[in-house]
Amino acid sequence: MEDKVRAAVAAVQAKENEYLKDLEMSTMMLKWIAEECERENESEKVQQLEEGVLDVVKCMNELKHHIDALETVRQEYKYEGEPTDFAHILQVQEKHFSDTRPENPKDNSWYKKFEEAVWNVHHAGIPVGGHGDDEDVIITNSQFNLVNHSCPLTGRLVTDLEDPVWHVECHHVYSLEGVENHLKTVRQRSCPCPSSGCPRKLTRNSVKCDNELLAQIEEMRHRQNAGSSARPAVSVADIAADEEEDDSDAEESEEEEMS
Numbered sequence: 065m066e067d068k069v070r071a072a073v074a075a076v077q078a079k080e081n082e083y084l085k086d087l088e089m090s091t092m093m094l095k096w097i098a099e100e101c102e103r104e105n106e107s108e109k110v111q112q113l114e115e116g117v118l119d120v121v122k123c124m125n126e127l128k129h130h131i132d133a134l135e136t137v138r139q140e141y142k143y144e145g146e147p148t149d150f151a152h153i154l155q156v157q158e159k160h161f162s163d164t165r166p167e168n169p170k171d172n173s174w175y176k177k178f179e180e181a182v183w184n185v186h187h188a189g190i191p192v193g194g195h196g197d198d199e200d201v202i203i204t205n206s207q208f209n210l211v212n213h214s215c216p217l218t219g220r221l222v223t224d225l226e227d228p229v230w231h232v233e234c235h236h237v238y239s240l241e242g243v244e245n246h247l248k249t250v251r252q253r254s255c256p257c258p259s260s261g262c263p264r265k266l267t268r269n270s271v272k273c274d275n276e277l278l279a280q281i282e283e284m285r286h287r288q289n290a291g292s293s294a295r296p297a298v299s300v301a302d303i304a305a306d307e308e309e310d311d312s313d314a315e316e317s318e319e320e321e322m323s
């Protein structure tokens with residue numbers, strides 16, 4: 065009985081984690097649209113998008129509290145012969161989490177990524193990050209901080225991997241199959257992380273795939289596509305010049321009508 069309840073709760077948690085991932089991805093898409101709007105100096109639209117991101121972040125926080133409340137039920141549920149009021153337990157737990165961990169949506173990392181990306185449109189940031197002498201290093205800001213862009217074991221681009229995983233400590237990205245084959249080849253459960261110069265140990269349990277990795281790969285794909293179809297930059301001066309022309313045309317036609 066208890067095992068059945070735990071399994072059911074775990075299934076709901078998995079589903080809700082999927083929703084959470086979708087919400088995170090949606091903040092990323094809103095960010096990309098906002099970057100376009102900011103480039104066109106449509107600050108009103110950018111502001112609306114920002115409010116949208118904050119709303120999504122609030123939903124994400126509520127969902128996280130719900131997932132954590134489920135976790136409490138999963139760990140502490142005991143069958144005591146009486147029907148259990150799960151809805152009530154969840155409600156109490158959620159309230160507990162939102163009271164004890166109040167989160168300001170503006171502190172959320174997805175909101176910060178949004179804010180920073182919009183800022184960078186007109187105030188290009190100083191590149192941060194990098195990883196010593198690794199040739200694959202992409203020097204960048206927090207928008208785009210995968211430390212390698214191809215898997216050192218399979219040679220495939222990170223954006224082409226079907227089974228991407230990253231090392232939990234050094235964040236080097238690999239193909240999972242590549243990692244498993246590599247560990248078989250070296251006939252060890254653990255070996256040095258195959259990225260050159262990395263001091264970490266690689267084991268099957270030292271790599272994982274999570275929402276953050278998938279989001280970063282998605283971001284990398286977006287940047288690559290945006291880069292390959294880059295539009296010519298339109299400066300504010302060009303737009304201002306166009307507007308002046310339009311005005312003068314209007315004046316001329318008015319004059320023509322007058323005469």
Ligand SMILES: [Zn+2]
Nearest residue numbers: 234236257262
């Ligand atoms: Zn590493």
